[in-house]
Amino acid sequence: MARDTRERLLTTARDLVHASTYADVGVDDVCRAARVNKGSLYHFFPSKQALGLAVLDRNWELMRALLDQTLGAQGPPLDRLDAFLAGYASMMRTMREHLGGVPGCPLGNLAAELSAHEPVMRARITEVLAAWTDRIADVVREAQVRGDVEPTLDATSAARAVVACIQGYSVLAKAEDDPGALDPLRPLVRTLLLLPR
Incomplete structure (x- = not known):
């Protein structure tokens, strides 16, 4: 029962923050939407910041699961990176x-x-x-070993560029309210990594 209450609070807070902003979502909003009293919320999360950190950690947990599923799969590294980007776009949908x-x-x-x-x-x-950048940098290094990516390319810088592209396209998708705005991301990232240096 207690675990269910904590999970309900966390899921509700996450959904409310996604639909609005962290600043706009108050403890009262979370309690009301989760149908839980404040005492229960503060039992699990002693402050709004603690709840916010839990939301952040849950977001990372879900992203890490997608990274594990796609980047940890078998196959050529750039195909696995492409699968991650496709999975990310699917998550936005x-x-x-x-x-x-x-x-x-x-x-x-x-x-x-x-x-x-x-x-x-x-x-x-x-x-x-x-941590997200490190996961992508590992894939870039694997691709370099295979000869798929220029060996002199700094893998960490390339991974930061990939994460930055994901963030930029995510802003466009949000602004346009269209997950299709993420569609050019996959060919763009592959081109970015394959450009001669």
Whole structure:
């Protein structure tokens, strides 16, 4: 029962933040939507920041699962990266159906909103984005070993560029309320990595 309550609070907070912003979602909003009293919320999350960190960690958990599923699969590295990007676009389509609009990247949204004035959140966001970048950099290095990507290309810089492209296209998809705005991302990333240096 307690685990169900915590999960309901976390899922509700995540959905509300995606549909709006972290700043606009209050503890009362989460309690009302989850049909839970404040005492229960504060039992699991001693502050709004603690709840926000839990939302961030859940977003990363879901992104990490997609990374594991796609980048950890068998096959050529660039095909696996392509599968990740396709999975990401599919996730945006699912979120649009669930929330009634394209929310953009859950991690990028929190980074854009909170990094300037929430040092604890900024530190965690930085860790998450670094871990995401590292996962993509590993794939770039594998592709370099296979001869699919220029060997002199700095894998970490290339991975940061990929994450930046994902974030940029996510903003476009959110602004246009169209997950199809992410469609050019896959060929663009492949071209970016294959350009001669």
